[in-house]
Amino acid sequence: MTDLDLTGRTALVTGGAQGLGEGMAQALAANGARVVIADVQDDAGEKVADSLKGDGHGFVHLDVTDEASWENATTAAASDFGGLDILVNNAGVEITSLITEVDPKDIRTMLEVNILGTALGLKWGLRTMRPDGLGGKGGSIINISSVAATIAFPGIPIYSATKSAVDRLTRVAAMESGKLGYGVRINCIYPGLVPTAMGQGLAADMASLGLFGSPEEAVAGVVELTPSGRLGEVSDMADAVVFLASDASRFVNGVGLPVDGGMGM
Numbered sequence: 001m002t003d004l005d006l007t008g009r010t011a012l013v014t015g016g017a018q019g020l021g022e023g024m025a026q027a028l029a030a031n032g033a034r035v036v037i038a039d040v041q042d043d044a045g046e047k048v049a050d051s052l053k054g055d056g057h058g059f060v061h062l063d064v065t066d067e068a069s070w071e072n073a074t075t076a077a078a079s080d081f082g083g084l085d086i087l088v089n090n091a092g093v094e095i096t097s098l099i100t101e102v103d104p105k106d107i108r109t110m111l112e113v114n115i116l117g118t119a120l121g122l123k124w125g126l127r128t129m130r131p132d133g134l135g136g137k138g139g140s141i142i143n144i145s146s147v148a149a150t151i152a153f154p155g156i157p158i159y160s161a162t163k164s165a166v167d168r169l170t171r172v173a174a175m176e177s178g179k180l181g182y183g184v185r186i187n188c189i190y191p192g193l194v195p196t197a198m199g200q201g202l203a204a205d206m207a208s209l210g211l212f213g214s215p216e217e218a219v220a221g222v223v224e225l226t227p228s229g230r231l232g233e234v235s236d237m238a239d240a241v242v243f244l245a246s247d248a249s250r251f252v253n254g255v256g257l258p259v260d261g262g263m264g265m
């Protein structure tokens, strides 16, 4: 098998200041990529960039819901960091609510960050990576969907809808990229529950909504549904992203890869 070496490639990771994005950035850097952390959290993002293995990494402020911010971040990657070969559209938000209680403001927030943010990432990623772009070398885009796009789990109706949208965006964008000769593969992963800030918050919310007796029972309920018998870890998601970023996945295009221990099968 072709190795997972990413030497000479530049990766931009949205939401890279903490959680899964931080782990993905560390794994991409460990495999040789130059990594640009892109997040709304400036201090935390800078800190992660400074902590990465190897040289040449950096931070750029990015609000994924803002078009000008995307233009600035992708231009910075291509001009100041040597190109743009890998884009991980990881930034996301989850606001738990039963469908009968959902607040339109929260719906809009999730639509904006999870769908608009991913769509703008695809737009500016492709514009930069395609042959006439500032990067111009093609590459790989990995969108972060969720197991919530593949199963019905109570308490996350809007979040699940937005992650299903990420799945469709992935496939149509991969088709357009192929048809138009952009040289960019586009895939997504469906992570299972990982106890990051978001994952722990979700378990606590499930208990508050009365769906489980306690956050621990919510976690046990997820593990019970998972053939591998445990929660996901940050490194599980990071390794899948490295695979999809690398030449080892060169003929993998337009797919959604479950990284959920079998929960969504």
Ligand SMILES: NC(=O)c1ccc[n+]([C@@H]2O[C@H](COP(=O)([O-])OP(=O)(O)OC[C@H]3O[C@@H](n4cnc5c(N)ncnc54)[C@H](O)[C@@H]3O)[C@@H](O)[C@H]2O)c1
Binding pocket: 014, 015, 016, 017, 018, 019, 020, 021, 038, 039, 040, 041, 062, 063, 064, 065, 090, 091, 092, 093, 094, 113, 117, 144, 145, 146, 147, 190, 191, 192, 193, 194, 195, 196, 197, 198, 199
């Ligand atoms: N943790 C899980 O269990 C889990 C499971 C499935 C999918 N996911 C998905 O994985 C991704 C990362 O999740 P996480 O658990 O690390 O979450 P997290 O809340 O720990 O981190 C999210 C990151 O996104 C950033 N962010 C939020 N809004 C942004 C914006 N407008 N522009 C730029 N950055 C923004 C935050 O600052 C933060 O650094 C999300 O898309 C999430 O939906 C997580």
